[in-house]
Amino acid sequence: MADIYRADAGRYEAMDYCRVGRSGLKFPAVSLGFWHNFGSNASYDNMKALCRTAFDCGITQFDLANNYGPAYGSAEINAGRILAEDFKPYRDELLIASKAGYDMWPGPYGNWGSRKYLVASCDQSLKRLGLDYVDIFYHHRMDPETPPEETLEALDFIVKSGRALYAGISNYDRETTARAVEIARALRLPLIVNQRRYSLFDRTIEDDGVKAWCREHGLGIIAFSPLAQGLLTDRYLNGIPADSRIARDGRFLKESSLTEERLSQIRALDALASRRGQTLAEMALSWILKDGDVCSVLIGASRPEQILDNIKALKNRAFTEEELGRIDEICGRKRACSHSS
Numbered sequence: 001m002a003d004i005y006r007a008d009a010g011r012y013e014a015m016d017y018c019r020v021g022r023s024g025l026k027f028p029a030v031s032l033g034f035w036h037n038f039g040s041n042a043s044y045d046n047m048k049a050l051c052r053t054a055f056d057c058g059i060t061q062f063d064l065a066n067n068y069g070p071a072y073g074s075a076e077i078n079a080g081r082i083l084a085e086d087f088k089p090y091r092d093e094l095l096i097a098s099k100a101g102y103d104m105w106p107g108p109y110g111n112w113g114s115r116k117y118l119v120a121s122c123d124q125s126l127k128r129l130g131l132d133y134v135d136i137f138y139h140h141r142m143d144p145e146t147p148p149e150e151t152l153e154a155l156d157f158i159v160k161s162g163r164a165l166y167a168g169i170s171n172y173d174r175e176t177t178a179r180a181v182e183i184a185r186a187l188r189l190p191l192i193v194n195q196r197r198y199s200l201f202d203r204t205i206e207d208d209g210v211k212a213w214c215r216e217h218g219l220g221i222i223a224f225s226p227l228a229q230g231l232l233t234d235r236y237l238n239g240i241p242a243d244s245r246i247a248r249d250g251r252f253l254k255e256s257s258l259t260e261e262r263l264s265q266i267r268a269l270d271a272l273a274s275r276r277g278q279t280l281a282e283m284a285l286s287w288i289l290k291d292g293d294v295c296s297v298l299i300g301a302s303r304p305e306q307i308l309d310n311i312k313a314l315k316n317r318a319f320t321e322e323e324l325g326r327i328d329e330i331c332g333r334k335r336a337c338s339h340s341s
Contacts, residue, residue, distance in 0.1 A: 005086040008056035015058025016314055018295040022218030023192040025166060027095070027296035029289055030311050031061035033224060036300045038078050039069035046303075051082050053304035055090065057311050063195075063222075063298055064129075065099035065140060066121050072104055076128035084130050094135075098125045099170055099195075101140025113143030115154035122158050137164035138195060141171040148176070152183040152191070159189060170195035174209040181219060191219075198223035198294065200232055200269065200284055200331055201262075215293050223288050226297040231257065232284040234270060268330045272323065278316060285313035287327065 017026040032054040038047050051062070068075035076098065087094060100121035103111045110117060122137055137158050139151055155167040169180050172194055184191035194214060196205045198221075205211040205221065214221050227233055236258055266280070273283035288294050301307045319327075328334065 005052055007052075007090060011056050011058045013058070014311065014314070015060075018292070020192045020220035020295050021214070023166070023190060023220065025095075025192060027193075027220070027222060028058055028060050029296055029314055030057075030059055030285070031063055031095075031222065031296045031298050032059050032307070033298040033300050034062060034064045034068050034075040034079060035224070037302050038064075038075040040071050040074040040078075042078075044078060044081075047078055048082055048086065049304050050301055050307065051079075052086065053307045054301075055087070055094075057307060059307070059311075060093055061095040061097065061296065063097045063224075064125075065102070065138075066104050066125050067102055073124070073128055076125055080128050080130040091131075096129065096131060096134050097136040097138065097168070098122070098129070098134050099138035099140040099168075100125070101138075101143070101170070113139055113141075113146040113151040113154075115150055115157070118151065118154040119158060122163050126163065133162055134164050136166045136168050136193065138168035138170045138193075142173065142176050148179050149183055152180055152187065152189065155191070156184070156187045156189040165190075166193075167191045168193040168195060171197075172210075174213050177210055177213060177219065178217075181217060193220040193222055193295070195222045195224055195298075197225045198288060199226050199228045200287060200327065201228045201265075203331075203333065211293055220295045221293060222296045222298060223294050224298040226288050226299065227281055227284055229257075231262065231266060232269070233281045234279065236263070237267060237270065265330050265332075269327065272326055272330070276316065276323070278313070279309065281310060282313040282316075285310060286317045287319065289313070290317050290319055 016029040018029055019026050032050065037050070062079060064076055064079055066073065066076065100118050101113060104121060109120070118139065125134065137155065139155060143151060158164050159167055167184065167189055169177065169191065172180060177194055181191060194210065196210060198205050202225070211221065270280040273280045276283060278286065285297050288297050299307065299310050
């Protein structure tokens with residue numbers, strides 16, 4: 001007998017939904033990323049279990065890109081199969097996002113931000129996903145050579161042709177974000193979100209001004225790598241586990257990242273989290289969501305249990321000034337004043 005998936009009737013009870021900038025859309029506070037563990041080298045049954053667990057917990061956003069794998073395109077192919085087999089009745093409850101901007105196919109038209117690449121890539125993604133449209137289509141990174149007008153006009157075409165409902169940008173700095181928003185507003189393009197790396201260990205969106213700019217101008221921020229590729233967990237407190245990301249796939253997190261200084265920081269943060277009644281991962285996610293500037297954190301998971309653990313972060317997003325000061329001290333940061341003060 002076929003394994004028929006029926007979503008948990010209480011799936012919306014424990015999740016919070018946060019407005020994306022000044023748009024009408026809301027993101028789940030926690031979203032599921034397909035960057036890792038959804039490629040051709042992963043277990044399909046486990047992928048299904050991850051998606052089912054996520055949706056049963058109210059995680060309505062699945063975040064992909066054209067070249068997620070390995071191999072390139074395989075995460076979208078697997079997602080398309082899962083959507084067809086399990087989630088067809090729930091399509092209108094889901095936010096499916098994809099992106100293009102990194103290398104995807106050989107030659108001069110399979111990379112960066114030209115209209116040629118973005119439109120072709122979007123069409124390829126829709127075929128792999130088996131969808132008529134994605135909810136959000138992102139330009140994945142800044143292109144130093146293509147005029148921003150061309151890139152934004154391509155996103156405008158993608159939205160107005162029905163291929164996507166909203167547009168996004170990813171890895172854009174403050175200056176380029178401001179220019180993209182200016183062009184989008186002239187086009188009346190619903191550009192609603194910037195996807196950026198953000199964690200206790202990576203404060204670039206604070207340092208380059210994107211976080212403050214987006215808050216002031218009504219653009220949402222969704223944070224990827226909120227656990228610093230797994231460093232902000234208890235996984236590496238006692239060595240490198242055989243099934244860890246470092247051991248299995250050293251492309252994005254390398255053993256050299258685990259310096260004694262970094263391990264000392266992880267241990268100190270873990271102790272602080274314990275005093276708060278949280279795991280280190282829970283505290284790291286809570287910290288990102290604490291002030292409302294970030295509308296969702298993108299988690300990766302290799303096991304369904306990790307998803308269940310991560311959403312516990314929503315239970316305690318309040319930090320004392322003493323805790324925030326201690327976190328910044330551990331991370332080697334000077335304590336910045338809250339924007340609400």
